[in-house]
Amino acid sequence: MAVVLAVNMGNARPKTKLGELLRVETTAVGARMRSGPRSKNKGYFLRAETAFGFMEAVRGMQGYWADDTSTMSHGEGFLTVLDAMFDGPGFYVLDEPEAALSFTSCLRLVALMDHLAGLGGQVVCATHSPLLAATPGAEIVELGDHGYRRVKWDELQLVDQWRRFFADPSFYF
Numbered sequence: 001m002a003v004v005l006a007v008n009m010g011n012a013r014p015k016t017k018l019g020e021l022l023r024v025e026t027t028a029v030g031a032r033m034r035s036g037p038r039s040k041n042k043g044y045f046l047r048a049e050t051a052f053g054f055m056e057a058v059r060g061m062q063g064y065w066a067d068d069t070s071t072m073s074h075g076e077g078f079l080t081v082l083d084a085m086f087d088g089p090g091f092y093v094l095d096e097p098e099a100a101l102s103f104t105s106c107l108r109l110v111a112l113m114d115h116l117a118g119l120g121g122q123v124v125c126a127t128h129s130p131l132l133a134a135t136p137g138a139e140i141v142e143l144g145d146h147g148y149r150r151v152k153w154d155e156l157q158l159v160d161q162w163r164r165f166f167a168d169p170s171f172y173f
Contacts, residue, residue, distance in 0.1 A: 074100040079108070086112050089120040098129040106131045113138075130159045 058064045065084035069077035078100040086092060092113075098106055106129060113123045114136050125132060133140060134153050142151045142158075153159060165172055 075102055075105050079105060082109060082112060086116055089116065090122075092116065092121060092123045094123070094125040094127075096127060097125065098127055098132055103131065110135050128158065130156065130162050133158065 056070055059068060060066055065080055067080050067084075069080055072080065078097065082097075097109060101109060110132060113125065113132075116123055117137060123135075125135075127133060130153075133156060140151055140153060140156065141148055142156055144157060
């Protein structure tokens with residue numbers, strides 16, 4: 001079960017099972033943010049599994065961050081990258097960013113995604129976090145055995161599972 005928070009889904013090339021189901025369609029402003037030289041556009045793709053190798057490789061390069069994330073905790077490194085890369089309207093793709101983040105840091109990411117959307121940015125976020133799925137104004141697409149469907153936050157199977165767990169954790173053990 002996964003949740004994808006998305007803005008304007010439409011047409012990109014499928015390379016994965018998820019790619020077969022979803023296509024990215026940007027607004028005219030979003031398309032301009034995705035094209036041209038790196039120095040002229042904004043955007044970032046954060047994938048939890050490969051983030052640290054990439055973070056170390058680009059650290060100090062123009063348009064990235066100077067801080068040495070290898071000396072930080074996993075979450076601190078992610079927040080350093082988020083602060084540096086999510087600084088204005090752009091096209092942002094996040095693959096399970098909650099993997100490194102605490103509850104409080106997830107709230108910070110929700111605020112950042114909401115802020116970027118308010119500036120005209122576009123964010124696509126694949127997550128298993130009911131917290132990230134609660135991002136204000138997000139269009140939510142739930143993926144599961146049923147295929148995919150647009151849902152409201154309180155209709156997500158993921159949210160229902162967490163509610164049942166918090167109501168009676170011993171049931172799950």
